Amino acid sequence: MTLAVARRAEATALFAAQGVPTRRVEDWKYSDLKSALGEAGIGAQVAQWHVTDLPAGVEQFDLSQANPPGWVIDNFARGTGNVMSAASLALSVGGVALRVPKGAAIADLLKLDFTGPGHVRALLVLEAGASLTLVEGVGLSEFRNVGFEIALGEGAALDHVRVSPADADAVLVEEAHVRLAAGAQYRAHFASFGSRLSRMELEIALEGAKAQAHLSGVSVLDGKRHSDVTTRMIHAVEDTLSTQLFKHVAGGNAKAVYQGKVTVAKGANGSDSNQSAKALLLGEAAEADLKPELEIFADDVKCAHGAAVGDLDADSLFYLRARGIPEAEARGLLLHAFLEDAVAQIANMDQRELVRTELLTALKVIA
Amino acid sequence: MLEIKNLHVSVGDKPILKGLTLSIQPGQVHAIMGPNGSGKSTLSYVLAGRAGYDITEGSITYNGEDLTALPPEERAAKGVFLAMQYPVEIPGVTTMTFLKTALNSQRRTRGESDLDAIGVLKLVRAKAKTLNVSEEMLKRALNVGFSGGEKKRLEILQMALFEPRLAILDETDSGLDIDALKLVAEGVNLLRSPERAMLVITHYQRLLDYIVPDRIHVLAKGRIVAEGGKELALELEAKGYEHILKDVA
Amino acid sequence: MSSVAQQETKKQVADIGEKYKYGFVTDIEMDMAPRGLSEDTVRFISAKKGEPEWMLEWRLGAFRRWLTMKEPKWARVHYPDIDYQNAYYYAAPKNTPLKQSLDEVDPKLLETYKKLGIPLHEQMALAGVAVDAVFDSVSVATTFKGKLNEAGVIFCPISEAIRDYPELVQKYLGSVVPVTDNFFATLNAAVFSDGTFVYVPKGVRCPMELSTYFRINASETGQFERTIIIADEGSYVSYLEGCTAPKRDENQLHAAVVELVALDNAEIKYSTVQNWYPGDENGLGGIFNFVTKRGDCRGVKSKISWTQVETGAALTWKYPSCILRGEGSVGEFYSIAIANNYQQADTGTKMIHLGANTKSRIISKGISAGKAQNTYRGLVSVYGKAKNARNYTQCDSLLIGGECGAHTVPYIESRNPTARIEHEATTSKIAEDQLFYCLARGIPQDEAVSLIVNGFCREVLQQLPMEFAVEAQKLVGISLEGSVG
Numbered sequence A: 001m002t003l004a005v006a007r008r009a010e011a012t013a014l015f016a017a018q019g020v021p022t023r024r025v026e027d028w029k030y031s032d033l034k035s036a037l038g039e040a041g042i043g044a045q046v047a048q049w050h051v052t053d054l055p056a057g058v059e060q061f062d063l064s065q066a067n068p069p070g071w072v073i074d075n076f077a078r079g080t081g082n083v084m085s086a087a088s089l090a091l092s093v094g095g096v097a098l099r100v101p102k103g104a105a106i107a108d109l110l111k112l113d114f115t116g117p118g119h120v121r122a123l124l125v126l127e128a129g130a131s132l133t134l135v136e137g138v139g140l141s142e143f144r145n146v147g148f149e150i151a152l153g154e155g156a157a158l159d160h161v162r163v164s165p166a167d168a169d170a171v172l173v174e175e176a177h178v179r180l181a182a183g184a185q186y187r188a189h190f191a192s193f194g195s196r197l198s199r200m201e202l203e204i205a206l207e208g209a210k211a212q213a214h215l216s217g218v219s220v221l222d223g224k225r226h227s228d229v230t231t232r233m234i235h236a237v238e239d240t241l242s243t244q245l246f247k248h249v250a251g252g253n254a255k256a257v258y259q260g261k262v263t264v265a266k267g268a269n270g271s272d273s274n275q276s277a278k279a280l281l282l283g284e285a286a287e288a289d290l291k292p293e294l295e296i297f298a299d300d301v302k303c304a305h306g307a308a309v310g311d312l313d314a315d316s317l318f319y320l321r322a323r324g325i326p327e328a329e330a331r332g333l334l335l336h337a338f339l340e341d342a343v344a345q346i347a348n349m350d351q352r353e354l355v356r357t358e359l360l361t362a363l364k365v366i367a
Numbered sequence B: 001m002l003e004i005k006n007l008h009v010s011v012g013d014k015p016i017l018k019g020l021t022l023s024i025q026p027g028q029v030h031a032i033m034g035p036n037g038s039g040k041s042t043l044s045y046v047l048a049g050r051a052g053y054d055i056t057e058g059s060i061t062y063n064g065e066d067l068t069a070l071p072p073e074e075r076a077a078k079g080v081f082l083a084m085q086y087p088v089e090i091p092g093v094t095t096m097t098f099l100k101t102a103l104n105s106q107r108r109t110r111g112e113s114d115l116d117a118i119g120v121l122k123l124v125r126a127k128a129k130t131l132n133v134s135e136e137m138l139k140r141a142l143n144v145g146f147s148g149g150e151k152k153r154l155e156i157l158q159m160a161l162f163e164p165r166l167a168i169l170d171e172t173d174s175g176l177d178i179d180a181l182k183l184v185a186e187g188v189n190l191l192r193s194p195e196r197a198m199l200v201i202t203h204y205q206r207l208l209d210y211i212v213p214d215r216i217h218v219l220a221k222g223r224i225v226a227e228g229g230k231e232l233a234l235e236l237e238a239k240g241y242e243h244i245l246k247d248v249a
Numbered sequence C: 001m002s003s004v005a006q007q008e009t010k011k012q013v014a015d016i017g018e019k020y021k022y023g024f025v026t027d028i029e030m031d032m033a034p035r036g037l038s039e040d041t042v043r044f045i046s047a048k049k050g051e052p053e054w055m056l057e058w059r060l061g062a063f064r065r066w067l068t069m070k071e072p073k074w075a076r077v078h079y080p081d082i083d084y085q086n087a088y089y090y091a092a093p094k095n096t097p098l099k100q101s102l103d104e105v106d107p108k109l110l111e112t113y114k115k116l117g118i119p120l121h122e123q124m125a126l127a128g129v130a131v132d133a134v135f136d137s138v139s140v141a142t143t144f145k146g147k148l149n150e151a152g153v154i155f156c157p158i159s160e161a162i163r164d165y166p167e168l169v170q171k172y173l174g175s176v177v178p179v180t181d182n183f184f185a186t187l188n189a190a191v192f193s194d195g196t197f198v199y200v201p202k203g204v205r206c207p208m209e210l211s212t213y214f215r216i217n218a219s220e221t222g223q224f225e226r227t228i229i230i231a232d233e234g235s236y237v238s239y240l241e242g243c244t245a246p247k248r249d250e251n252q253l254h255a256a257v258v259e260l261v262a263l264d265n266a267e268i269k270y271s272t273v274q275n276w277y278p279g280d281e282n283g284l285g286g287i288f289n290f291v292t293k294r295g296d297c298r299g300v301k302s303k304i305s306w307t308q309v310e311t312g313a314a315l316t317w318k319y320p321s322c323i324l325r326g327e328g329s330v331g332e333f334y335s336i337a338i339a340n341n342y343q344q345a346d347t348g349t350k351m352i353h354l355g356a357n358t359k360s361r362i363i364s365k366g367i368s369a370g371k372a373q374n375t376y377r378g379l380v381s382v383y384g385k386a387k388n389a390r391n392y393t394q395c396d397s398l399l400i401g402g403e404c405g406a407h408t409v410p411y412i413e414s415r416n417p418t419a420r421i422e423h424e425a426t427t428s429k430i431a432e433d434q435l436f437y438c439l440a441r442g443i444p445q446d447e448a449v450s451l452i453v454n455g456f457c458r459e460v461l462q463q464l465p466m467e468f469a470v471e472a473q474k475l476v477g478i479s480l481e482g483s484v485g
Ligand SMILES: Nc1ncnc2c1ncn2[C@@H]1O[C@H](COP(=O)(O)OP(=O)(O)OP(=O)(O)O)[C@@H](O)[C@H]1O
Pocket: B011, B014, B016, B034, B035, B036, B037, B038, B039, B040, B041, B042, B043, B085
């Protein structure tokens, strides 16, 4: 197809120049993609996508087809310098584009699943004033790389929930690049149960005044599982707001990674950003690596971040036990409580319950 | 019911209780008073089984059993209840969930069957009403953002709910307004019975007007330095600790 | 801030007229190495110092290694390529080194230090502070030697230590910051010309504060000092370091290495007030400050505490760190970094928790003004064996004006489930209401800024020994003059 030939060429060149990231690449310090992939490398297969019951009012286009509509051409592959995103663009000819037209409020969930090995692209456009809840499903596979682009028009609102199931062998990476126009809202929750290597990378550009992004996530990891959330929040203009709340529980030899960089561009006064990442280590050989980063070029801002790694709070544990709750149960309760404020960020009640149930199951294994 | 003999307790390397002896019979209410830092809360924590408090000497028996050998949850199931001076805030756990879990855990440990959700709710509501604890508070995370007085009322609500055999109230009266104080006292008095005992830690004689103790002990520097009836509280209020401590020394 | 402290600050700020009052040059005859850097330079320096063969070999090893290394580029500092061949690596005032008594020291030098506010004459010295003064490449005077000797404390120029205490130097030199550690540390190992050596014997509480004043005077000259402090079992020492340089249009390189070793139950408190020439309002000139400082808490329950007030230098690249090896050892890092005009600071710390029950605390206050960029970069790493390790980090940034940058890059790594790490950071601008309040009470703008910033930094300033706290408070005010308005 002819879509974005130039951008594809750029992506190909970028990937050729940088190759699969190793731990020596600062952004991949805690996630060794190269060695997780081993001999097989990243291949050149095209992964699958699937939309269950496309809600009425949502338009869909198969990126492997010819003659893309204007909204696809305008928004596709506007990408960034992200190397894995470049790889997905360079190596896949397939994928899906979805659009919610101006002002449409879609009540039904949009269920989008990615399956199979290889690379795939996705584009989601919410035009001005549109709203949607996207439920992203992650199918297991030895290796998949998803390059996702999301464009939110003025005042558009997207709720995004992604659940990445547990698997000992899968290597799953995804790069989402989200652009927000004035007054747009992006709310996303990432639940991860870890795999051999699992990485959700987000680049969020708040490009219009009063745009806001609220990210949250939980991970419950056991065995030798790994989960990495890497975010880059760019307050490009004035009066933008972002919050991030990530909670990790790691047992066994698991490894939980959070890297989050918040940038406030010069002149982006009135930016307000809050970032919190916490991890509980339950396994003797578990590891947590947190890197909340601030990069501030404007003075009239309110930016804060907090990070903590530790064990369950001893005082709380005692309080519960003193009221008769056995230790194991008390620990379970506290683990839940630890994750709950992040889960409570999921706006869709059904989805929230689903995530809660999965957490329950995962915690039972670990605790 | 409770026999504490020559109790020595250290936190880290620091000795805090230094030979405390105290005995409480069923049906009795004892009060402990004493200057700040004398070890009152330490005693209450040791009775409830908090980690980090090392018993270096002495013994605690509860209904003939060595209390120190039990983990905190078993003590609770056996009827030991501590209303804490500083109740802990637990974000993410709603008060109602907590109450239900605690109540049923205790029942289970005792070999009783669980109460269903509705049963618990009814029970809690009834107690909440008498203690002026709002529905809204029960929905919020445990103690999070509660005022000092609200936290204390919730502690008493729990006492009423769990119906302990030995209730230890650590400064439950501080931070309460007059009305709340009366409510709390009523709650305590309601629970008074020949098979229950109470240990009330307080700084104020006022509480003892409402909850009339059988015996008052003065704790200073880790030991009981004076004992007496209800009139001792009045004397302390009038003359302060200095006076008593001097007498002992 | 208490009102007394406020009065103090105001008074100090009012006392200072000039912007960079240490910018003068001392006109004194110098002994220089030939321009450039080669094995011959290294041999020249070693010969000048009359060093033993082993020392020369150590330097040459470092130099050869350095030739294979690349300058690190990960820090948020931008500067033109440094031409290592176009500088002098050794400059010493003629006929000055190693005087037996202060009376023999060139009066011009004594005058210089007097101007810097550092009296070297013992009768004039601040009560209880022993001073080692390093002028360009050499130590020119060390005070209070006698009194320290009585206590068994060794406090001398490192060149003297190499001669007089070779076994101690050989044992500890490069044991904390290995020769191969990083580009600048390796360069330092090859060409360091002086610095201070301190050894506090077992059980000795050093009877006075020790301090070194570093002064760059000669032009086109790099300063490469190396400091080693060893606190033997159960000992205590507090060490202060101050730095100044003349105003010049060129950039001068300062690449120091500091190694601290604390054995069982020993404590080292290391304080720095760094006021190298920062360059002018347009970013011309100033010192390039690439420093490797590391402390090794080798012994059980040992403690190393770093306090730094970084107001000077055009560019700062500095991460005083603690290796918490000994069980129950404690590391602390208290920092104020002020960057104004075109200054760039990339500074922070590393707390490496290796032993059980180790604790660390990081308090960092960054202030950015003008067009400056100020970065906190820190690592807290808890290893698998560091049971019950604890860290608390608080990192606050203050921005004055919309043209500067404040950045925070913490790395938090834990591999032990019983460890606890807490990190908090905030970024905000200087509060307008506070500023207005001061102005409305008749406090001039610059003083008000100084007052507010001193308040912001209080937790760190409190860590400084008295003699330094006063100087540091003044500096905070001076370095931010004219930043609001
Ligand atoms: N975990 C601890 N670590 C160190 N010291 C402790 C600890 N807990 C208690 N202490 C010390 O033990 C002493 C007794 O404390 P405790 O809380 O029992 O006093 P108290 O009598 O309840 O005082 P108050 O009337 O103020 O509530 C105090 O000096 C206190 O500082």
